[in-house]
Amino acid sequence: MLHGVKGTAGTVGATVLAKLASKLERDLLDTGDTARTLASVAENVPRMQRLLAASAERLTNAFAHAKPASREPAYVEPIADDAWRDRLHAIVTLLDSSNLQAIALSENLSPHTPDTHRADFERFLARVRALDFPRASAIARELLEQA
Structure with a gap:
């Protein structure tokens, strides 16, 4: 128990x-x-x-x-690469422990993602939304290696 x-x-x-x-x-x-x-x-x-x-x-x-998610997210200026990597690393830790907080943090990080990582981040976010945390973690690790 x-x-x-x-x-x-x-x-x-x-x-x-x-x-x-x-x-x-x-x-x-x-x-x-x-x-x-x-x-x-x-x-x-x-x-x-x-x-x-x-x-x-x-x-x-x-x-x-909680506000319902809008279909068209407003553009937000990307954050500094170091801060973005730190936030993504924290999300990986949550994903690896199957912590559902990873979903909200991933959603919040999405509009701040640098344009160079946008396509890969969208793949990552799709896996997070599908609750495929192991695959999402692997994609995030690839992003961290590239960043």
């Missing part, structure tokens, strides 16, 4: 909850004192419930205020 909570919380960006579940899972697997570890897990259930409720509220608010 802790492993599932860790993975799901990490996927939706509830990092504090994911870290707590990971610590408790690790404690449960590493210790020889199962009874004491289970007691620790039980003591942390109320905290995990509060973190879950806070995360759900943040997600609900984020979706409530």
Whole structure:
């Protein structure tokens, strides 16, 4: 159960909850004192419930205020190559951990992509939107090598 909570919380960006579940899972697997570890897990259930409720509220608010994507994105001046590479590298890290935050960050980076990388970035973005994170990560790594 802790492993599932860790993975799901990490996927939706509830990092504090994911870290707590990971610590408790690790404690449960590493210790020889199962009874004491289970007691620790039980003591942390109320905290995990509060973190879950806070995360759900943040997600609900984020979706409530989200604007529908327009069909014709406005042109935005590309950012400096170093900043673009740093942002793409951060997205690769999220893709490699199957974190859905990669989708929003990729969408946000798209209008800032230098023209020289536009076609490849569109291929990358199509894979992200299709939730094909392994292929998207590979394309992003190729982009980083080219940049």
